[in-house]
Amino acid sequence: MSTTLIWTIVLVIAVIVEAITIDLVSIWFGIGAIGALICDFLGIHEVVQVIVFAAISIICILVTRPLAKKYLRGNTVKTNLDRIIGKHCLVTEVITADQKGEVKVMGNLWAATSLNNVTIPAGEYAEVVSIEGSHVVVKKLDKGEDISC
Structure with a gap:
């Protein structure tokens, strides 16, 4: 099989995978395959073609992936x-x-554990730190903190 055909197949597969996933997973390999195809058309040895393919692919990944992830992530x-x-x-x-306790947050009752396993008696105020499964994790509020539920 000729190297032109091999690089063309790599390019087509990379483009198809990219079109299916739309997650920027293979486009860099397509760009690397284009570089290798150019080397093939110029008559450069196959080993150099593989090196050009790998180098271009790696450079594209290192340069564009962080930027693409940042701008294509969308709003959470x-x-x-x-x-x-x-x-x-x-x-x-x-x-x-x-033992889990219970807290009232925005009018709803939640099972709760405390951050760092600190005991918090009933009637005290706390702040919700996270949600873990079906319960919340809370930390005890200091006396001086603004208490508004």
Whole structure:
């Protein structure tokens, strides 16, 4: 099989994979294959063609992938659950290191554990740090912090 055919097949496969995934996973190999095809048309040895293919592909990945990921990521839309992170809540059942408690956040009751397994008694206020599965992780608010649930 001729090297022209091989580089053409690599180029076509890279373009097809890129068209199917639209995630910028193979376009760089297509660009590398174009460089190798140019070398083939100029009559350059096959070993150099492979080196040109690899070099162009790697350079394209290193230069463009971070930029592409940054600009093509899109906006992350928070779900309704994400909006409770950072909100203050009232502890309605004591939270201990060994047992989940319960907190009221924005009018809803959640099972809760405390950050660093600190005991938080009922009636205290806390801040939601994260959501883990079906419960929230909270940290106890200091006395001087603004308490608004």
